[in-house]
Amino acid sequence: MITARSSSDRWFDLVNYTLLAVLMLLVLYPLYFIIIASFSNPDLVNAGKLWLIPRDTTVEGYRRIFSDDSIWLGYRNTLLYTGLGTAINVVLTLTAGYALSRSDLPGRGLIMFLITFTMFFGGGLIPTYLLVKQLGMLNTIWAMVIPNAVSAFNIIITRTFFQSTIPSELLEAAVIDGCSNTRFFMRIVLPLSMPIVAVMVLFSAVGHWNAYFQALIYLKDDELYPLQIVLRNILISNDVSGNMIDDLANLSEQQRIGELMKYGIIMVASLPVLILYPFVQKYFVKGVMIGSIKG
Template sequence: MNTLLSRKTKGDMLFDAANYILLTLIMLTVLYPLYFILIASISDPNLVYSGEVWLFPRGFTWDGYDRIFNDSSIWRGYANSILYAVVGTLIGVSLTVLAAYPLSRKDLVGRGTIMWFLLATMFFSGGLIPTYLLIKDLNMLNTIWALALPGAGGVFNIIIVRTFFQSSLPDEMWEAASIDGCSNWRYFLSIVLPLSKAIIAVMVLYHIVGFWNGFFDALIYLNDEKKYPLQLVLRNILVQNQVNANMMVDVESYAAKMRVTELIKYGVIIVSSLPLLILYPFLQKYFVKGVMIGSIKG
């Protein structure tokens, strides 16, 4: 270690120092907004308004979180979001992998034509109104399927997974397995899937983040508030100031309601972000590996 350090020139050391400074500034730029929301959610809203809260919380209070955790619409939105994310991810990842693997095989007749048809859907779509009419005709309005099915098996994800299979699974592996009498399904289930944990973890993370943060499809296709995901509940609070009346029963003045609403806004953002912040560390090693391997060649 000391030998390596001694070999570094002053230019190398300055370059490393500049990199560390730049990366630290980027890290702070990314983390500070979330940190500010965290300290603002437990600070006096008046002090937040006046700009006195920027590094440490002031006027410490748990009032916002108390109201959030005692509100049934937040918990119902949480449960709905978890359900939509789990079901949508299972369907999306399954379809993506099942479509990508055959397209990665050189012995698939017409795979080039199939890819062209798939690529065309990335540039041309029917639009919002035809899609809505289709969902309506399929009787999927106000159901989980309106959120889980239309975006399942995205072409971009299929291309990433197909590239992973092409770059990571040599043809000789299939030839050896087929000589031993292994069927396509047995090869796929026993060899391909176990060797593809990295890219599957990437797809799981992509889909979960997409479903967890998505609110537009729910806004369009759902009209029952009991089926709203957490992000749609959050949107109504942030954009329209539609806080559940049960959270304001003990607040009388308009000014006090505005202060409590601000606490609830910041608190709900933190609460809604926690699942992804908890999940990411467990998938990080697979995420980095899968993205790098899947981007080697097209």
């Protein structure tokens, strides 16, 4: 039976849609502005004459960006750190979350207490740096993937998902059929847990892709810098140099092209994540909601 909507319901929907539309514009417009600014005349951008559509379009910024070796090197390093770090994060998080979801795990309460304790108390930057140094990971790729290999927050989300999604009766039936714990996890648990796997992949990949502080602290060799450090040097230190603008003799022209390239580099650094998110969005929402509602 369909109930007629009252005028107050319609006004409520109107207000909701209006507020959501305004919030969407506030979120999307800065990204849209960066896109059109990366293709527009930097003089018009600096003069505040660019609002909705590109003006005096040019691809000079992107041409110079992709002709510079430091950008490609940073891209390669970031892809390596993201791929390796995400694989380590997901494997450790899923295995730890599943083990802690099992009621027959000895000392489960103590282990969860110790994991939760790390969310409130930590050694700090200096002890962490000394530990990384003593382990011989300074100025290596391992400094980018090992220190943050496990997140207590992600383990808790994963454990909650397994507890609320994988019934104990399923394990009992599998054991009766002669299935081992490892085989049960690989063949039954993981195929049923694609939402939380996608969530962990998204969390880990975005975190590694945007990571720069670890590289700033632990890396000294320019050859190991990720893309975010290259971007930081350009945006904060105005370090647009090398093959990018050295062929421009005029200082003012170098500044113009440098401003144009800054917007282009932001897009180059953000594009992979923007492409990835729509494909995992449905798993992301489903996984988080199942863990939060049933946990």
